Amino acid sequence: MKILLIHQNFPGQFRRVAPLWAQVPGWDVIGLGRDTAPGMPGVRWFKYKLHRDVGAQQHHYLKQMEHAVLHGQAAARGMQQLKNQGWVPDVIFAHPGWGETLYARDIFPRARILHFCEWYYGKGDGTDASDINFDPEFPTEFDGLARLRTWNALHLLNLEHADAGVSPTVWQKSRHPQAYQSRIHLIHEGVDTDLLQPDAQARFTLPDGTVLKAGDPVITYVARNLEPYRGFHSFMRALPRIQKQHPHCHTLIVGGDDVSYGSKPKGSANWREHLLKEVQVDPARTHFLGKLPYDAYRRVLQVSSAHVYLTYPFVLSWSMLEAMSSGCLVIGSRTAPVQEVIRHGENGLLVDFFDVGAMADRVVEALETSKALQPLRAQARADVVARYSLAQGDAGYRALLTAT
The missing domain is CATH 3.40.50.2000 (Glycogen Phosphorylase B;)
Structure with a gap:
C-alpha cells in the first residue's frame, strides 16, 4: 500500500506514526511538506515551495483563502512530480488546514483521501462554547468574525472532498457541521506512554x-x-x-x-x-x-x-x-x-x-x-x-x- 502523508509542517501530527508505518512490510510511505518543514529521519519526504506571497492588495477576509490556494497549488505541483515518477498513492492522509489538498483529487483521482479534522471555527456570538469571544479581555470585533467565517469556507471544502475524516477528541469533532459528523472518526494520535513515565529519580x-x-x-x-x-x-x-x-x-x-x-x-x-x-x-x-x-x-x-x-x-x-x-x-x-x-x-x-x-x-x-x-x-x-x-x-x- 502506498501512503502519502501531507502536512505543511511535516511531520506535524504524523511524527509518531510516520516512522512506524515506514517500517511496515508492503507499505510505501512518502511525506509532503512545505520547504520550511523540519521533516524527520527514517521517512522519505518531499518539499513544496510557494511561488509567491499573498497579494498585498487582497481583501483581508480573503488573505487566508489566497494563502490556502497558494499552498494547494504548490502541493499539487509536488504531487504531480510524484505522479510523473510513476508513484501513485492508494491513500492520502493529510492535515488540510493550510489548503494542501485542495487539488489532490485532480492529481490522484483514485486515491482515498483522509483528512485530519482538527478544528472548525465557531460563531463567536455567544450561542456556542467557542474559543472566539471566550476571553472578554480580547473580544473579537465584526471584522475578525467575518474573516473566520470566510476561513471556514476552506474547512467546508476540505470536508466535502474527503472520503473520511479523523478528529482526536470528542470536543474537536463536535465543532464540525452536523452534516459531516458521521464521516469523522474519533481517533487520538496518541502519546508515547512508554517513554513518558513517572521517574522518582528524575x-x-x-x-x-x-x-x-x-x-x-x-x-x-x-x-x-x-x-x-x-x-x-x-x-x-x-x-x-x-x-x-x-x-x-x-x-x-x-x-x-x-x-x-x-x-x-x-x-x-x-x-x-x-x-x-x-x-x-x-x-x-x-x-x-x-x-x-x-x-x-x-x-x-x-x-x-x-x-x-x-x-x-x-x-x-x-x-x-x-x-x-x-x-x-x-x-x-x-x-x-x-x-x-x-x-x-x-x-x-x-x-x-x-x-x-x-x-x-x-x-x-x-x-x-x-x-x-x-x-x-x-x-x-x-x-x-x-x-x-x-x-x-x-x-x-x-x-x-x-x-x-
Whole structure:
C-alpha cells in the first residue's frame, strides 16, 4: 500500500506514526511538506515551495483563502512530480488546514483521501462554547468574525472532498457541521506512554546549576508558545500569590515567544515581556526555559509537583496528556477540551480559567499535600495509558487506512 502523508509542517501530527508505518512490510510511505518543514529521519519526504506571497492588495477576509490556494497549488505541483515518477498513492492522509489538498483529487483521482479534522471555527456570538469571544479581555470585533467565517469556507471544502475524516477528541469533532459528523472518526494520535513515565529519580538542572528533583516543590507550565489562548496571562497573574504562599517553590515555564494562536500584545515584543511588566514574580524562582529538546522537556514533567494546563475552548494540547502520562498532577482549566479528560478530584484538579485566586490556591494545595494527592497522579497516568497511548492511536489510524 502506498501512503502519502501531507502536512505543511511535516511531520506535524504524523511524527509518531510516520516512522512506524515506514517500517511496515508492503507499505510505501512518502511525506509532503512545505520547504520550511523540519521533516524527520527514517521517512522519505518531499518539499513544496510557494511561488509567491499573498497579494498585498487582497481583501483581508480573503488573505487566508489566497494563502490556502497558494499552498494547494504548490502541493499539487509536488504531487504531480510524484505522479510523473510513476508513484501513485492508494491513500492520502493529510492535515488540510493550510489548503494542501485542495487539488489532490485532480492529481490522484483514485486515491482515498483522509483528512485530519482538527478544528472548525465557531460563531463567536455567544450561542456556542467557542474559543472566539471566550476571553472578554480580547473580544473579537465584526471584522475578525467575518474573516473566520470566510476561513471556514476552506474547512467546508476540505470536508466535502474527503472520503473520511479523523478528529482526536470528542470536543474537536463536535465543532464540525452536523452534516459531516458521521464521516469523522474519533481517533487520538496518541502519546508515547512508554517513554513518558513517572521517574522518582528524575533530575532537572537549571541554567544556573541548581538541580531540581522529583518530590521538590516544582510548578510546571508548558505551551508551544506563551500566549493567552493557552492561559499564560491567567497563570502569570496567579504566580505572585503562589510564590507568596509558598516561598520555596520553583516554577519551570516551557515555551517560545512567538504566536501560535491569536495575536501579539500591544506595546511589547511578546506575551512573556508583556506579563512581566504587569506582575511581580521572584526571578530567582521563575525560570523561563524557552523551547527545550524533548528529553529535557520530559525531565521537566518528571520533576513536576503541580502542572498547570490552561486553554480556551480549543484544540487540546499533546502536552496535557504527556504530563498526565508522566504522572503529573494537572491543575487544568474548566473548559470543554480539558473536561473531556480530567475529572476533578479523580485524575486531576479543575479551576476556572479566569479565577487566578482559586488557581493559586489549587497549586499551593498540590504542593503542600503532594502525598495525599498521589492517587490522582496514578489515575491520570492510568487513564492516558488506557485511552491515549501511541499503540491505540496507531491501531486506530491503521484501521482507517486499510478500510474499504
